């Protein structure tokens with residue numbers, strides 16, 4: 205059987221299984237989604253948001269891109285963020301990186317890879333700001349993993365620089381921002397960093413009237 209046929213068959217089996225557990229499962233979700241979480245993760249196939257958090261459909265709003273970036277000109281990410289914060293009223297936004305991230309590793313190299321160069325440039329900028337710390341580490345794997353952590357913290361801070369988050373903090377005291385890293389070797393999420401309405405940011409990024 206072709207792999208594409210297999211996943212369609214698996215879908216039918218999954219739907220049946222869900223209905224056997226809970227006959228109203230799809231009926232309930234059809235009416236409303238009210239997730240508490242927005243997940244911003246890497247597109248890497250080994251880090252599926254729902255699976256690693258054992259959450260069901262309806263529990264997590266998800267955006268994924270290469271290396272879990274929050275780029276302030278990315279209309280896709282910003283639209284997802286605005287909808288999640290202002291319409292769904294999520295309580296938590298999670299930026300989740302993962303050790304061994306291919307995007308972060310590529311950003312540490314010098315090979316030209318085409319259009320993705322422009323995306324990876326944002327990670328090179330994070331490296332540039334922490335060059336001394338990263339360069340002091342040993343081999344490329346250790347450097348990559350530290351840059352994964354630094355990148356997650358930088359992307360959380362990038363969220364705090366948006367007027368979307370600043371507005372929600374000022375008027376609704378939510379959401380809390382979390383920076384996590386997932387380990388491919390044991391499937392465990394590590395909490396690295398968090399920010400909420402009491403966290404300060406560099407005043408140049410703070411809007412008076414967000």
Ligand code: CO
Nearest residue numbers: 246248305306
């Ligand atoms: Co990755």
